[in-house]
Amino acid sequence: xxxxxxxxxxxxxxxxxxxxxxxxxxxxxxxxxxxxxxxxxxxxxxxxxxxxxxxxxxxxxxxxxxxxxxxxxxxxxxxxxxxxxxxxxxxxxxxxxxxxxxxxxxxxxxxxxxxxxxxxxxxxxxxxxxxxxxxxxxxxxxxxxxxxxxxxxxxxxxxxxxxxxxxxxxxxxxxxxxxxxxxxxxxxxxxxxxxxxxxxxxxxxxxxxxxxxxxxxxxxxxxxxxxxxxxxxxxxxxxxxxxxxxxxxxxxxxxxxxxx
Numbered sequence: 001x002x003x004x005x006x007x008x009x010x011x012x013x014x015x016x017x018x019x020x021x022x023x024x025x026x027x028x029x030x031x032x033x034x035x036x037x038x039x040x041x042x043x044x045x046x047x048x049x050x051x052x053x054x055x056x057x058x059x060x061x062x063x064x065x066x067x068x069x070x071x072x073x074x075x076x077x078x079x080x081x082x083x084x085x086x087x088x089x090x091x092x093x094x095x096x097x098x099x100x101x102x103x104x105x106x107x108x109x110x111x112x113x114x115x116x117x118x119x120x121x122x123x124x125x126x127x128x129x130x131x132x133x134x135x136x137x138x139x140x141x142x143x144x145x146x147x148x149x150x151x152x153x154x155x156x157x158x159x160x161x162x163x164x165x166x167x168x169x170x171x172x173x174x175x176x177x178x179x180x181x182x183x184x185x186x187x188x189x190x191x192x193x194x195x196x197x198x199x200x201x202x203x204x205x206x207x208x209x210x211x212x213x214x215x216x217x218x219x220x221x222x223x224x225x226x227x228x229x230x231x232x233x234x235x236x237x238x239x240x241x242x243x244x245x246x247x248x249x250x251x252x253x254x255x256x257x258x259x260x
Contacts, residue, residue, distance in 0.1 A: 007162060007183045008032045009118075010054045012042040012068070013084065014061055018107070022055070025111050030145060030162035032186045039063030046072055050182060051079050053121055055114075058085035058096065066099050073100035080121040084109075133168045136228045138207065138215060140168045147207075154206050159184070163199050164207065167216070167226040176223035200224060 009026060013019040014037040026033045034049065036042040039062040046054065054072070058065035069081055083101040085092065093104045102124070103117050133140040138149040145161055147154045156164065162184050167175060177196050181189050189195070200216065208214040217225045 007166065008034070008050070008052050008186070010034050010036065010042065010045055010049070010051045012036045012039075012055065012060060012065070013057045014038065014059075015057070018057075018084075022111070022114070025115075028158060029115065030158055030165065032162070032184055034186050037061070039065070039068045042068050043071055046077060046079070047075075052183075053080045053082065053118060055082050055084060055118075056101070058083055058087060058092075066095060069096070069101050070099040080124065082114075082117055082121060133165070133171075135168050135171045135226060136213060136215060138168070140165050149207060149211065152210075156203075156206065160199060160203060160206070164203055167203075167224065171227045172225070174219050174222050174225050179223070 007030065009031050011019065011022060011026070011033050013022065013035070019035060019037070023033055023035060034045055034051075036045050037060065039060050042054075042056065042060070043063070045051075056065045056069060060068075063071070065083055065085065069083065072079070072081070080102045081100065082103045082105060083096045084105055084107060085096070086107045093106075096104050102121055105114060105117060131141065131143045133142065138147065140147050142165060145165075147156055147161065147164055163180070166180065166184050177191075180196055181191060185195075200218075204214070204216045207216055213228050215226055215228060217227075217229055219225055
């Protein structure tokens with residue numbers, strides 16, 4: 001079964017305290033999060049990036065959340081939008097829903113409720129996804145954010161977990177660097193860095209260690225494929241690993257004398 005993952009969010013909030021609190025909590029839950037503090041910034045981010053969900057505060061500088069939501073919808077963007085506001089009147093909630101918001105959460109709110117509403121909105125955007133993702137003998141528990149293989153618990157950082165969940169949800173298909181950067185990292189990601197390769201190599205050592213059947217494979221010039229493969233794929237992976245090893249430096253005759 002092939003999966004699509006929804007992990008990149010835009011958080012629009014001008015209150016520094018709320019912004020730090022929500023941003024920290026979302027990133028700890030393995031979401032990649034971009035931020036904006038004004039209406040114009042939010043519209044710009046929504047235009048140049050593809051988001052799986054937008055958390056939009058109503059009372060922001062410049063164009064307010066109502067105007068931003070209306071503009072996003074008028075452009076044809078159907079991204080789920082969860083509005084946050086201290087305005088708890090019925091008319092305010094109706095106004096938000098009428099301009100195209102999918103849900104409405106009033107401040108103050110419990111972070112667990114915010115997460116529950118996010119999960120509900122993400123489920124609406126596609127088919128219901130199972131809480132456990134199984135690829136061969138590897139199991140990703142998306143609720144507990146844990147990964148086991150053959151019953152062995154694999155210790156992962158938050159970003160490593162986000163990457164393996166994305167790969168597992170897309171098991172059986174080749175996933176390129178651009179897709180990984182878009183869903184697993186945020187706007188601060190440097191596309192010219194080798195950060196993705198570093199994390200893939202870390203995962204390969206953790207996931208495929210002590211296993212006769214590797215799951216994480218490299219497709220030269222295309223990206224990565226997650227799942228059990230045949231002998232040709234394993235040979236290709238071995239060649240890629242050999243290329244990634246640092247070459248031994250050859251010493252000149254003069255250098256050899258200095259090393260005697």
